[in-house]
Amino acid sequence: MPSRRPPFLWLLDKECRELIVSRSWWVLLLGMGPLVGVSFISAVHTYAEVSGLNGTSAGVGEALSPLTGVWAPTFSACELAAVFLLPFVAIRLVAGDRQSGALKLELQQGTSSFARITAKALVLTAGWLIAMLPPLSSILLWKGYGGSVYPPELATLAMGHVLNAGLTIGLAAAMSALTEHPSTAAILTLAVTVGTWIVNFFGAIQGGWWERAAGYTPAAMVAEFQHGLARLDTTLAALVLIAAGLALAAIWMRLGVGVQRRVYESAAVGVVAAAAILACTLLTPSWDASESRANSFSRPDERVLRRIHAPLSIEVHLAPEDPRRLDLEHHALSKLRRIMPNLQVRYISSTSIGLFEQTRAGYGEIWYDLGGRRAMSRVTSAEGVLEEIYSLAGVTPPAENDETIFRGHPLAAPANGAGVIFYAVWPGLVLVSGILARRRFK
Amino acid sequence: MLFEVNGLSKRFGQIAALSDVSFHVRPGELLGLIGPNGAGKSTLFECLAGVMPSDTGAIRAGGRALRSRERSSILFYVPDGIAPWPAQAVGWALDFTVGFLRGRADLRDEVVDQLALAPLLDQPIGTLSKGQRKRALLGIGLLTHQPALLIDEPFDGLDLRQARDIAAALRAHAARGRTLFLSIHQISDAARFCDRFILLSGGRVCGEGTVTELAALAAAHDNSKTYDNLEEVFLALT
Numbered sequence: 178m179p180s181r182r183p184p185f186l187w188l189l190d191k192e193c194r195e196l197i198v199s200r201s202w203w204v205l206l207l208g209m210g211p212l213v214g215v216s217f218i219s220a221v222h223t224y225a226e227v228s229g230l231n232g233t234s235a236g237v238g239e240a241l242s243p244l245t246g247v248w249a250p251t252f253s254a255c256e257l258a259a260v261f262l263l264p265f266v267a268i269r270l271v272a273g274d275r276q277s278g279a280l281k282l283e284l285q286q287g288t289s290s291f292a293r294i295t296a297k298a299l300v301l302t303a304g305w306l307i308a309m310l311p312p313l314s315s316i317l318l319w320k321g322y323g324g325s326v327y328p329p330e331l332a333t334l335a336m337g338h339v340l341n342a343g344l345t346i347g348l349a350a351a352m353s354a355l356t357e358h359p360s361t362a363a364i365l366t367l368a369v370t371v372g373t374w375i376v377n378f379f380g381a382i383q384g385g386w387w388e389r390a391a392g393y394t395p396a397a398m399v400a401e402f403q404h405g406l407a408r409l410d411t412t413l414a415a416l417v418l419i420a421a422g423l424a425l426a427a428i429w430m431r432l433g434v435g436v437q438r439r440v441y442e443s444a445a446v447g448v449v450a451a452a453a454i455l456a457c458t459l460l461t462p463s464w465d466a467s468e469s470r471a472n473s474f475s476r477p478d479e480r481v482l483r484r485i486h487a488p489l490s491i492e493v494h495l496a497p498e499d500p501r502r503l504d505l506e507h508h509a510l511s512k513l514r515r516i517m518p519n520l521q522v523r524y525i526s527s528t529s530i531g532l533f534e535q536t537r538a539g540y541g542e543i544w545y546d547l548g549g550r551r552a553m554s555r556v557t558s559a560e561g562v563l564e565e566i567y568s569l570a571g572v573t574p575p576a577e578n579d580e581t582i583f584r585g586h587p588l589a590a591p592a593n594g595a596g597v598i599f600y601a602v603w604p605g606l607v608l609v610s611g612i613l614a615r616r617r618f619k
Numbered sequence: 620m621l622f623e624v625n626g627l628s629k630r631f632g633q634i635a636a637l638s639d640v641s642f643h644v645r646p647g648e649l650l651g652l653i654g655p656n657g658a659g660k661s662t663l664f665e666c667l668a669g670v671m672p673s674d675t676g677a678i679r680a681g682g683r684a685l686r687s688r689e690r691s692s693i694l695f696y697v698p699d700g701i702a703p704w705p706a707q708a709v710g711w712a713l714d715f716t717v718g719f720l721r722g723r724a725d726l727r728d729e730v731v732d733q734l735a736l737a738p739l740l741d742q743p744i745g746t747l748s749k750g751q752r753k754r755a756l757l758g759i760g761l762l763t764h765q766p767a768l769l770i771d772e773p774f775d776g777l778d779l780r781q782a783r784d785i786a787a788a789l790r791a792h793a794a795r796g797r798t799l800f801l802s803i804h805q806i807s808d809a810a811r812f813c814d815r816f817i818l819l820s821g822g823r824v825c826g827e828g829t830v831t832e833l834a835a836l837a838a839a840h841d842n843s844k845t846y847d848n849l850e851e852v853f854l855a856l857t
Contacts, residue, residue, distance in 0.1 A: 187719035191704070198706035277745075278701020281670045282759065286720050287691045433669040433687050 184288050185296060192270065192300035201269050203611040205262040205308050207604055212254035213311040214599025220250040221322070221592040228587035241585030242469040244330045247319060249403040252312050255338040256399055259345045263308075264366045267301050267349035271426060272359040280432065290427040294354075298346055298423055305342040309335065311603055318595055325586035327468035330405040337402020340415045344395050347422025354429035370395075382529045384497035393454070405467025413457040421450035461518040469583040474512050477575030478563060482516045485570045487548030490521035494542045497529050501541070501557045509562040545569055621646045621767055621798055622685070622693055627676030629662055629822075636662045637822045640676065644767060644800060649793050651813030652802040653853065659822040660802040661699065664769045668696030695720075697760035699771035699802075702752055705745025709736060709755045712744060713762060722762035730761045733788035735781075749776035757785060767798040774808050786812050810849040820857035 196202050224246045271294075274280040283293070313335070320326055348369055352362040373394040380391025391397055398411045424446045428439050465472040473479065491510070495502035502524070514520050527534055534540045543562075545552045547569040554565045567574045623643035629636045636659045644650055652660050665671035667678060669687035677684040680693055704712055713731070716722040731737055734754045739747065744755060753776045760768050773789065774782045789812075793799050803809040809816065816833060818826040826833045834846040837855035846852045 182718055184719050184721075187715060191707075191715060191719070194707060194711070195704070274703075277703050277705050278698055279703035281665070281668075281696070281698050281701065282703055283719070284670050285668055285691045285695055287688060433672055435672040 184286060185292055188288065188293060188296035189300065192296050193303075195270055195273060196266070196300050196304050197614045199266060199269050201262070201265040202304055202308075203607060203615075205258060205266055205304075206607045206611075208262055209254060209258055209308050209311045210599045210603030210607065212257060213251060213315060214595060214603075216254050217247070217251040217312075217315045217318070217599065218592045218595050220247045221319070221590070221595070225589045225591060228589040241587050242467070242471065242583065243319070243325055243327070243586060243588075244334065244405050244467050244469070245403075245471070247324070248331060248334055251315050252334055252338055252403070255309060255312060256341060256396075258308065259305075259338070259342045259395075260370055263305065263342055263345045264349040264363060264370075266304060267346045268353045268359050268362045268366065270297050270301060271350045271353035272356075272362055275353075275357075275430075275432075276359065280430065284430075284432060290430045291424070293430065294350060294423050294427040297350065298343075301346045302339070302343065305339070305346075309338065311599060314598065314603075315595070318592070318598070322588060322590040322593070324588050324590070329466040330468055333405050333407050333464075333466040334402050336407065337399050340402075340412065340419075341395050341399050343419040344415055344422075347419040347426075350426035351422040351429075354426040382498055384524055384526070384529070388497065393458075404471050405469075406463060406465055406472040408463040410457045410460045410463075413460065414454045417450055417453045417457060421446055461514070463515050465515070469585070472512060473515065474559065474563065475575075475578070475582075477578060479516050481567070481572055481575050482513070482563075485517070485547070485566070485572065487570065488519060488521070489517055489548075489566065490523070490546045492523045492525060492542075492544040492546070494525050494540050494544075495557075496526040496534060497524070499526075505543070505557040505562070509557070509559040512559065513562065513566075620644070622678055622680040624667065625677050625679060627663070627666060627678075628674045629659075629666055629671070630674055635822050637666065637673070640819070640822070640824050642817050642824055642827045644798060645815075646766065646798055647793065647796045648798055649790070649812060649814045650798070650800045651809040651816045652800065652819060653806055653809045653816055653849075654804065654819035654857070656804060658819045660804070660819055661771050662822075663819065664696050664771055664800075664802060665698070667694060667769060670696065691765065693765055694767040694769055694800075695760060695763040695765040696769040697756050697771065697773075699775060701756070702744050702747075703756075703759075706743055708741050708743055709747070709758070710740035712755065713740075713758055716759045716762045720759075720763055722759075723764055726762055730758050730788075733791065734758050734761075734785065750778065750781060753777060754781070754785070757788075761788070761792055766796075767800060768792075769800045769802075771802045772804065773801050774803065774805070782808070806850045806853050816849065818853055818856055825856040826852075 224241070224243075227241060227246070274283065316326060316331065345366075349362065349366045352365045352369075353359065356362045356365065373396065376387065377391045377394055377396055380388040393411060393414050398415055401408060401411060425443055428442045428446065431439070463472075474482065493502065493505065495505070510520075510522055527537075541555050543554050543557070545554070545565050547566065550569050552565055552569050554561060556562070556565070563574065621644045623641075625641050627640040628638055640663060652663065654660050662671065666673040667690065669690045678690060679685065685693070704715070713727055713736075717724045717727060731740070734757055736754060736758050739751055739755065744752060747755060753773070757770065757773060760770055773785065777785060789799055801809070801813065803812075810830065815829050816827070817824060818833065826836050828836065830849050830852065833849070833852045833856065837846045837852045838844065841855060844855070846855060
C-alpha cells in the first residue's frame with residue numbers, strides 16, 4: 178500500500194536528515210559561537226568605554242545606539258559565516274545527490290525539480306536560522322546587562338542577514354547544479370562573492386553605473402539593514418536573485434533534459450530575473466526601522482520637505498573618493514531620496530580621487546535646482562543641504578525640537594558571562610548535539 | 620508487449636554511444652541486455668529511464684510515444700555503482716523507497732528476507748561493501764511499483780552463493796508478473812538467468828530473441844556453423 182505522506186514531506190524529511198548528518202553544517206554551528214562571541218564581547222566593551230566605563234568620558238548620540246554599537250558588529254558574524262561557511266553546507270546538500278547517484282533514483286519519482294530544490298532551500302534556511310541562535314541569544318545577554326532593545330531595528334537587521342543567507346543558498350545551489358563536482362561549485366560560488374566585492378570596489382572609486390550596481394550587492398544590502406533601513410527595491414531584488422538561483426538549480430538538476438534546452442531555459446530565467454530586478458529598482462519605498470532614525474531627517478524636517486512639490490535636481494562636483502561626497506551622500510542625499518523620490522542627483526568629476534581637481538574652478542560646488550530656481554553651496558552636511566532647499570523653496574525651516582533628537586542608550590556594563598556562553602557552552606552544546614544527532618540519524 | 624523502443628540514438632560528441640536502437644519488451648519476461656564493456660548498456664538504460672537525454676528515438680507503450688516524465692509509470696531503473704544517500708541507513712532507504720518512490724510496503728519484509736538485508740538495516744549505505752551495496756540497491760529496485768525493473772549489472776560484486784540467492788529472488792518477482800530487464804556483461808550469467816536477450820555491441824542492437832532464435836540468426840549469417848550456446852552466438856553476431 179503506498180505511503181499516505183505526500184512526496185514533498187518525504188523530501189523534507191530526507192533533506193533534514195542529510196543536513197543533520199552533514200559535517201559542514203555542524204562546523205557552521207560550531208564556528209558561530211566563537212565568531213559571535215568575539216564580535217559581541219568587543220562591541221559591548223567598546224560601547225561601555227564610550228558610555229563612560231573605567232572613567233572614560235561619556236559620549237552621546239548615535240554612537241550609543243545599540244544598533245550600530247552592538248548589533249551591527251555582533252551580527253556581522255552572520256555575514257562572515259554566510260560567505261565562508263554556508264556555501265559549503267548548501268553545496269553539500271545540493272550536489273550530494275548527484276555525487277552519490279541518489280539523484281538518478283529520485284528523478285524517476287516524477288516530482289518536479291522545482292519542488293525538490295524548494296525542499297532543499299527550506300531546510301537550508303531552517304539550518305541557517307538555527308545557526309543564527311548565537312547572535313539572537315546575545316540579545317538576552319544584552320537585556321540582562323540592562324541594555325536597551327528596540328525590536329524593529331533588530332528584526333530588520335536579522336531579516337537582512339536571512340536575505341543574505343538566502344542569496345548564498347541560491348547562488349550555491351545554482352553552482353552545484355551547473356557543475357559536475359562540488360569543489361568546482363565551491364570555487365565558482367566564492368568567485369561570484371569576490372566578484373561582488375570587486376563591483377563594490379569599482380563602485381567606490383569609479384562612481385556612475387558601478388556605484389549603482391554596487392548598491393545591489395549582498396554586502397551593500399547587509400550594510401543598509403545594519404543601519405536599520407529596509408528598502409523595498411533591494412529586498413525584492415534579493416528575492417528575485419534567490420528565486421533565479423534556485424530556478425537555475427532546478428533546471429540543471431533535470432539530468433534527463435537535453436543540455437541545449439536547459440541552456441535556453443537558463444537564458445530565459447536570466448532575462449526574466451534581469452527584467453524583474455530592473456523593475457524593482459524603480460520602486461522607492463523604504464522603512465527606517467532604526468530607533469535613532471539614522472536614515473531619516475527629523476520628523477519636522479520631513480513634514481516640511483514633503484510639502485515641497487517642485488522637481489529638485491542636485492549637481493555635485495565631487496569625485497567618488499572625495500570624503501565630502503561620502504558625507505553628502507550618507508548624511509543628506511540618501512535621506513533626501515527617501516522623502517523626495519523624484520530627486521535627481523548628478524555627480525560630476527574628471528577623476529576618481531579628486532585630489533588633482535581641487536584647483537579646477539567649480540570643483541566642490543553643489544548646485545541646487547528647484548523648479549528652475551538655482552543656488553550653489555559647498556556645504557555637505559545635512560543641515561547645510563536642508564538650508565539650501567528651504568531657501569530655494571521659500572519655506573521656513575522647522576523650529577529645532579530637542580525632544581526629537583535621539584539621545585542614545587549609554588550602558589557601561591562589562592560583557593559578563595558572554596565568554597562562557599559563546600566559547601564554551603555553545604560549542605559544547607553543538608558538539609554533544611552533533612554526536613547524538615549523527616548517531617540517531619545514521 | 621509492455622513497451623517498445625524505436626530508433627534510440629545517443630552521441631557524446633563524436634562518439635555514437637547508441638545508434639538507432641530498437642527492440643521490444645514483453646510483460647513478465649526476464650530480458651537480458653548483453654554486450655561487452657562500452658557497448659552502451661548503461662547509456663541505454665539511462666536514456667530509457669529518462670535520467671539522460673537521448674538525441675532521437677521514442678519509447679512507445681499502449682500505442683503511443685511516452686514522454687520522459689511518463690516513463691516512470693512503467694519502468695524503474697537501478698544504476699550500477701552508486702551509493703545513494705550514503706549517510707543514511709539501509710532501513711531508512713527502503714522506507715524512503717516505499718514512501719517517496721511510492722514503493723510497495725507489503726513487499727518490504729519479503730525483500731529484506733530475500734536479499735538478506737536484515738543485518739544491514741541500521742548500517743549507513745556509504746559504509747557497505749560493494750556486494751552489500753548491490754543488495755541494498757536491488758532491494759530498493761524490487762520495492763518500486765513499476766511493472767518493469769531495469770537493473771544495471773545485478774550480479775556485479777556478488778559472490779557465487781549471493782548471486783544464486785539473488786537470482787532466485789529476482790525469479791520469484793518475475794514469476795509474479797514483473798518484467799526484469801537486466802544489463803549483464805557476463806554472458807554465462809545472462810544465459811543461466813534470462814529468457815530472452817538483446818545483444819548490444821558498439822551502440823547497435825545485433826540481435827534480439829531467445830537463445831534458439833539468436834542461434835538461428837547467427838547461423839543465417841554463417842551457413843557453415845551451428846550454435847548451441849549464447850557465448851558463441853554473441854561472438855558470431857557482434
